[in-house]
Amino acid sequence: MKRCVILVTMLVASLVSSGVALGATYDLTGTWNFSNFNHSVTGACPNGTNASGTLNIVQTGDSFTLEFTSGMECDPASMCSFNGTVNGAEYTATNSDVVDNEGGVATNTFVFTASSETEAAGSTVSTYELDDFSCEWNFDVTLTKAGGGPDGGVPDGGGAGGDDGGSSDSDEDEQENGDGGGCSTTGHRAGGLILLCLALIGLLRRK
Secondary structure: OHHHHHHHHHHHHHHHHOOOOOOOOOOOOEEEEEEEEEEEEEOOOOOOOOEEEEEEEEEEOOEEEEEEEEOOOOOOHHHHEEEEEEEOOEEEEEEEEEOOOOOOEEEEEEEEEEOOOOEEEEEEEEEEEEOOEEEEEEEEEEEEEHHHOOOOOOOOOOEOOEOOOOOOHHHHHHHHHOOOOOOOOOHHHHOOOOOOHHHHHHHHHHO
16 A cells, blocks of 8 residues: 555656646636736837736636737737646646738737636736847736626726727827837737737838
8 A cells, every 4th residue: 555655656746747737726717807017128129018907718628718808909809819728727828920011920928827716927928020120028917807707897998999999199190100000009008918019110111
């Protein structure tokens, strides 16, 4: 019996050390409030600013989808949607797409750890690449489940475009002076997940 216990213990230790994926500890399906902060940028690009809003997670076993539903404005819309995998309490979500008509590609990797079914925290690395031009953004994110459950409340005033879902004068100017798909570098848009990347088009064209 003692030998059996020792063998089982050694097997578990071996699985953990070899990086074998563990089953999901929690089911995070539901609506979540997020806040991002502690921004930094590498490259000749504008830094992000703090932002907050809501996102929705649908988890099925060891996989999940994540979609930002307010506090961010994504262009293309695909940049607000992520697919991910779960390893124990660690969640890794990614997306990637061409984000402008120059052929620039944005890639986001969002890794967070759940401490319970209602709290999680992590960080995001976002990149933009076009030929030999590139930028990388890093920031931290906290998540709190809205209303304590899948049908919890959503903060007031949050359309997908930020506070009221509308466009400001500066937003319109950017879209006129850019290539038609621009991302703002102010307010909620600038805070999130490479969403400011299309502001680079103006910089690139002035080179």
